Amino acid sequence: MLQYILLGLLNYAPMTGYELKSIIDESTTHFWHAYHSQIYTMLRKLEGDGLLTSESDDADDKLNRRVYHLTDAGHAALLAWQGQPLTELPAIKDDLLVRLFFSGLRDRADVIDELRVQKLLHQRKLEYYEALAGELIARRVHSKGGAGIDLTSEARYWMATLRFGEQYERMYIAWLESVIAELEVTG
Amino acid sequence: MLQYILLGLLNYAPMTGYELKSIIDESTTHFWHAYHSQIYTMLRKLEGDGLLTSESDDADDKLNRRVYHLTDAGHAALLAWQGQPLTELPAIKDDLLVRLFFSGLRDRADVIDELRVQKLLHQRKLEYYEALAGELIARRVHSKGGAGIDLTSEARYWMATLRFGEQYERMYIAWLESVIAELEVTG
């Protein structure tokens, strides 16, 4: 999956690995994160496969910046991936649910404490998403000066993933509250 | 994480790898799945670490069934894991969100088709969860013959993870519907 994220971002503009990492950390990281060690390794691999080219431009650039560009083959690979729609459900892996599943042995108070910490973390994440959505909208208003009609097609999809994040966090918080309430009330 | 699932299940009763796999496929698989190749390998490892013992009982058992038991050290490891509460958010990895994020280049109709397929899959999953919840409740009613008051502490937590699954699917379906609606309406 990481390879398609890199191809997808480089389709917007040529970039260095560092820039790719920064953009990922502000966007896809919420549904697909990656370490810089993975990114640099994958960029070299994609270059080897002919999907990218790189230039370590300017002899006077002592930072060894390496700028990657999408090749025609890379663009084709991106389109090919998009042409094969997902027909399965993405799997969930969630440590907290595993822990909760086996919590029959634990002190109820300890379980409640852990759930309360999770609730706080999810509330913070929700606030972060809401701030991000606000920025995206502000940027659009600023560049267009009008009411919210003409999102570019990219921004429309970015907003959709952000709304997912918000609704996911709201669902998670509501669920945590219901579990906490049930554990608190019953003897 | 798999190791704690195995320790947690063997805390209920001694079992074979095959039985563990079957139980996982009906319970934790919704938030943590595992292949049989992983399970058998991990069981051997945990035995090597002294957390489990195994007996390939009965010389007349030609199926080579190997029954695993939790040791005292294994029980202690389970409690130690439970004693260190989660203080981070479990990461999300979701292919569909990656695909949607980069869908600006695609035909809107293709995107809508893919989202509709996802909606169907999530609806099926939701129905599956609802059926499972019904079974859990029926089993409780049957064993107690009365109104829903005395879930064992285990069943209470199992139901909580099931409710998570239901609410997750409902949130996902509602979100898909909103994205589909937005894509259908706008030119």
Next chain:
DNA sequence: TTCATCATGTAACGGGTTACATGATTAT
């Protein structure tokens, strides 16, 4: 007898995670 299910393993490969490693530039 043949198929589904029971039952247990190994091997190869790929991807994720942590740690190691180095050095330049910019702001305080």
Next chain:
DNA sequence: ATAATCATGTAACCCGTTACATGATGAA
């Protein structure tokens, strides 16, 4: 000066995934 940030890599380890491999039992 010194810390934060920019910038790029390698290596070891662990885990997940797919495929290979074998054989017994029970039901149709």
